[in-house]
Amino acid sequence: MGEEVEDMxxxxxxxxxxxxxxxxxxxxxxxxxxxxxxxxxxxxxxxDDARAQELLALGVAxxxxxxxxxxxxLIEVERTAEGLRPTLYRERIxxxxxxxxxxxxxxxxxxxx
Amino acid sequence: MxxxxxxxxxxxxxxxxxxxxxxxxxxAGELTEDQFRPLRLMNGLYLQLHAYMLRIAIPYxxxxxxxxxxxxxxARRYDKGYGHFxxxxxxxxxxxxxxxxxxxxxxxxxxxxxxxxxxxxxIRNVTSDQYAGxxxxxxxxxxxxxxxxxxxxxxxxxxxxxxxxxxxxxxxSEADRAAVKxxxxxxxxxxxxxxxxxxxxxxxxxxxxxPFIGKTIRPFLxxxxxxxxxxxxxxxxxxxxxxxxxxxxxxxxxxxxxGAEEFTRLVEAEWLQIKDSALKLPKQEVDRIARHFxxxxxxxxxxxxPATEARIxxxxxxxxxxxxxxxxxxxxxxxxxxxxxxxxxxPPGDATAEQMDVVADLADAFSFGEIRVTHAQNLVLPHxxxxxxxxxxxxxxxxxxxxxxxGLISDIIACPGLDYCSxxxxxxxxxxxxxxxxxxxxxxxxxxxxxxxxxSGCINACGHHxxxxxxxxxxxxxxxxxxxxxxxxxxxEDAALGRILGRGFSADEVVDxxxxxxxxxxxxxxxxxxxxxxxxxxxxxxxxxRVYGAA
Numbered sequence: 001m002g003e004e005v006e007d008m009x010x011x012x013x014x015x016x017x018x019x020x021x022x023x024x025x026x027x028x029x030x031x032x033x034x035x036x037x038x039x040x041x042x043x044x045x046x047x048d049d050a051r052a053q054e055l056l057a058l059g060v061a062x063x064x065x066x067x068x069x070x071x072x073x074l075i076e077v078e079r080t081a082e083g084l085r086p087t088l089y090r091e092r093i094x095x096x097x098x099x100x101x102x103x104x105x106x107x108x109x110x111x112x113x
Numbered sequence: 114m115x116x117x118x119x120x121x122x123x124x125x126x127x128x129x130x131x132x133x134x135x136x137x138x139x140x141a142g143e144l145t146e147d148q149f150r151p152l153r154l155m156n157g158l159y160l161q162l163h164a165y166m167l168r169i170a171i172p173y174x175x176x177x178x179x180x181x182x183x184x185x186x187x188a189r190r191y192d193k194g195y196g197h198f199x200x201x202x203x204x205x206x207x208x209x210x211x212x213x214x215x216x217x218x219x220x221x222x223x224x225x226x227x228x229x230x231x232x233x234x235x236i237r238n239v240t241s242d243q244y245a246g247x248x249x250x251x252x253x254x255x256x257x258x259x260x261x262x263x264x265x266x267x268x269x270x271x272x273x274x275x276x277x278x279x280x281x282x283x284x285x286s287e288a289d290r291a292a293v294k295x296x297x298x299x300x301x302x303x304x305x306x307x308x309x310x311x312x313x314x315x316x317x318x319x320x321x322x323x324p325f326i327g328k329t330i331r332p333f334l335x336x337x338x339x340x341x342x343x344x345x346x347x348x349x350x351x352x353x354x355x356x357x358x359x360x361x362x363x364x365x366x367x368x369x370x371x372g373a374e375e376f377t378r379l380v381e382a383e384w385l386q387i388k389d390s391a392l393k394l395p396k397q398e399v400d401r402i403a404r405h406f407x408x409x410x411x412x413x414x415x416x417x418x419p420a421t422e423a424r425i426x427x428x429x430x431x432x433x434x435x436x437x438x439x440x441x442x443x444x445x446x447x448x449x450x451x452x453x454x455x456x457x458x459x460p461p462g463d464a465t466a467e468q469m470d471v472v473a474d475l476a477d478a479f480s481f482g483e484i485r486v487t488h489a490q491n492l493v494l495p496h497x498x499x500x501x502x503x504x505x506x507x508x509x510x511x512x513x514x515x516x517x518x519x520g521l522i523s524d525i526i527a528c529p530g531l532d533y534c535s536x537x538x539x540x541x542x543x544x545x546x547x548x549x550x551x552x553x554x555x556x557x558x559x560x561x562x563x564x565x566x567x568x569s570g571c572i573n574a575c576g577h578h579x580x581x582x583x584x585x586x587x588x589x590x591x592x593x594x595x596x597x598x599x600x601x602x603x604x605x606e607d608a609a610l611g612r613i614l615g616r617g618f619s620a621d622e623v624v625d626x627x628x629x630x631x632x633x634x635x636x637x638x639x640x641x642x643x644x645x646x647x648x649x650x651x652x653x654x655x656x657x658x659r660v661y662g663a664a
Contacts, residue, residue, distance in 0.1 A: 018140065019210035020165035023607060067142035070160065088533060093540075094162050096530035100460050100542045104193055105208075 008087070009079065010052040011043040012059040013094065014072035022094055023069060025059045034058050036069055041094045042086050045077065114175050114483065115260050115405040117225045122538050124268070128229060132156045133215035136656045140212060157228025158214055162535045167209045168231040169221060173241035173259035173283070174202040174486040178473040180483055183224045184285075186468035194251065196469070198454060198462040200292075200491050200526055200577060202240045203231055207533055226380045230265065234275045236266035236347075241246070242284045242291050243485040246406060247495040249443045252302040252310050255285035257403045258339060261394065265340050272347050276354030277362035280319075287606065292488055294318045294327045294608035295580055297364045298346060303333055311335045316346060316376070317368030318608075320574035325365040326608050328373040330380060336385075336399070341392040345384035349376065351540070383539050409481035409496060414446025419502035433555065434506055434517040448499040450479075452492040452509060453516035453524065457549045460542045461527045462490030471512040489526055489565075491519065522564040522631070523549040524576050530570025531589060531594075537570035539587025539594035544568050547624045552631075561631055562645045565604070580604035581629055582645050585623060596623040600630060600656060601648050612653060613660055626660055633659040 012025035016036060024043030029051065037043060046052035052074055059072035068104030076087045093099060097107030104107045117125070132152070139149045152161075157168040169184075176184075184204055191213050191227050192206045199205055203493075209217055221227055230237055239259045246254040250357050262281060272279070276528045282296040293299030299315035300465065312334045318327025334342050353371060355361045360371075368376045425432045440449040452472060464472070472492055476484045479501060480494035487493060498503060509515040518524045525548060528534065530541030552558060567581030571588075578584030580602040588595050595617045602611030618626050631644075633656045638647040648656075 015160060015164070017146075018212050020163070020208075021162055022163055034360070065147075067139075069144070070146050089594065090162075090589075093531055097163060099534050099540060100546070101193075101463075 008076040009084075010046045010055075010074045010076055011040065011084070012055045012072050013043075013075050013091070014059060014063065014069035017068050020070075021093055025055055025062075025072065027055060027058050029054070032058070034062055037060075040077070040086075043084070045079075045084065046074075114177060115256075115402070121225070125225075125227045128156070128227065128536045129215060129218045129222050132218060136211060136215050141211065145213070151233070153211075153214075154232040155229070156214075156218065158211070159206070159232065160486045160535070162531070162537075163212055163531050163533065164208045165214070167206045167217060167228060168199070168215060169204045169206070169226060169228045170231050170238040170485050171202045171204060171226075171258045172263055173239055173245070174243050174275050174488075175245075176484040176486060178476040178482040178484065180224045180226055181473040181595070182224070183220060183468040183475065185473065187217055187220055188466040188469065193465055195465045197460070197529065198464065198486055198492070198529075200488050200490060200575065202238055202486050202488070204486075205529070207529075210328045229552055234277050234279075235273050236269065236275075236279045236281065239263055240265070240280070240282045240291055240296075240488060242286055242289075242493065243487040243491075244290060244440065244449055244496070245285060245485075246408065247442050247444075247447075248286050248288075249441045250252075250287065251285045251443065251475045252304060254406045255283040255300075255302060257399070257406050258300070258302075258312075258336070259283050260402050261339065261399070262343065265343070265392075272351065275347070275351055276356050277359070277364075279350075280362065281343075281379035289604075289606040289622070290487070290610070292577070292580065292604040292608075294606075295320055295324070295577075295604060296327065298343065300325050300339075305333045309335065312339065314342065314346075316380075317365040317373070318396060319363050319365040320577060320579050321363070322572050322574075323363075323366060323369075324574070324579040324610050325369060326610065327365075328368060330373065337394045337396075338388060339395060341387050341390060342380075342384055344387060345380045348383050348427035352547050353379075353615075357426075360387055407496055409442075409443045409483070411447060414444075414498060414500075416445050418446070418502070420500045421502045423459050424503040425643060430517065430555075431503065431506055433559070434515055435502060437517050437521060438519045439502065442496065442499075443590040444496075446499055448497050448502060450494045450502065450505060451487075451519045452494065452499045452514050453518055454491050454514075454547065455518055455524050455525065456513060456516045458546050458577075459549075461525050461545050464492075468512055468514055471508070471514065475505060478508075489505070489524060491524070491642075518558065520563050520565070521558050522552045522561050523558065524565070525549065526565070526567040526581070528569050528571075530568075530576075534570060534575075536573060537587065538589040539570050539596065540586075541570035541576055541587055544585060544587070544596065544620065544623060548627055551624050551628060560635065561644070563645075564631075566627065567602075567604075577604060578602075579610050580608065581611060582648070583627060585627075588617065590617070594620050596620065596626075598623065598626055598660075600653065601645070603645055607645075614653065614657060629659050630656050 024034040116219035314331040315327035438451040485493035527545040531537040567577040568585040569576030
């Protein structure tokens, strides 16, 4: 308490239109074109709010113009030794797959929730 | 069972063709998501946490082997090799692709299935008793009436945009296996003083944010008046139901706010106007539908089942399966065999494609090709020769389908929760899995006896937690999964809402709490008493003391 609030790291998450799978936006700063990636590690991470808003605007525009993704929004992530980790458990499950049927899908890969 | 006529086929195939064009336009970017969402929901296609989810109707829980094989095929070809049976006679696939959904719907149409009215503010899939047509003491096969309701409610223009979704359940037996009292309309078949069959009409039950047990607004309705009376109820609801607030839009709130007496008066007044209209069911039409539900060609069998009795005497596991999973059949020498989808440590209600194929084969080999789906997320082979139960059991066991726990503590209803659902606040399946692991021991299972645990991952209560003997509700508390526990609910003919025990628990604590509740029951019960009977006798305090310590 009383410390300065640091900007959280953020990424843009969405569902891919064609198959509904969870995707993340990757786009270089200043770029007008982004790519939607299937893995959180491939996402562009915004470490300040201005960059986060830039990414979100790009994602929303892409959703509207290209109609390839649904409902992009920002989630907070933290950098850990194992890689990026969403701060909310809902988003951790969303990124890593269900915590059941861990014999298949992306949840079959190593995880912690 | 019912088979589509030309109108049914045309309707379902037209819808597939229409949806195929809509999907093409969406994928081409010609429709926005806002424009497309209502169209896909009209065809049962939701967008969930990880992917799309397709909800397929299994009308009144009746499937034949051919349809089950088709579900297995879809699971394998278009999904990840499994599907989930819900609490309302639906199958949900968790990973369908939008671009392949029209093909899935075409596959379903080829076996007389669809996903119409499995979402949206319309009359949903009518549910029923899984023992329909097989239960001892049943007044009539309720599926005849379910099918009549299905035909009336399918694409009913007046009731396509109700204030909120609308669910109807029908039972033909005294014993309520369809949770009829927590439906928007529940129908129980009754006989009047003259011995004529009809319906007790119950309205305004429901779970979710504001749970209610339904109120009987008519103790006896003659059968031929079924549709006009339902139409009268729906009309009153369609006018009075609140469209200003989604959380107050279900008929349970309308009945509560209007008062059951005034609501009944309005329904009866409306009914008088339409009672003798075209909705009055002509006998020949009822007979035509009824012919679809004529009993299969039962053989004349001996009352005794020597092979089954011998196996019971020497095989404890088989004996337990017969005791819990097999129910009495109305025809001598036959039995109803339940297939539990609640193996220890696995998601309740899930079945793999291989298991679906096995069930289809067993239905053909043992049950005239008939399968039923239960609201408790299990399956049933309704017509099995009692003396062939050992053979059936062995084949079920080989497929991992012989869990002997119907009605016991590990027969848990659980919604998909936060593992799949975008509305959920907490996970539900892992809690259920851990409870089944905690109570895996056969002797302890038997000792505890009849016990229903129901678990929901949010207040919408798809896991029926309000009517569980023990109900578990997942909530989000400051960014952590947290669970409220309630006890004393029932979904049966003695329907009751449970009461919250007290402050909630972490995911780590909740299984211990269930165990403390169970231990309290075992310490207090009189000989032969079930959990719910003990609870009703001693009340909540002893359970509270055990869970929270003395106040």
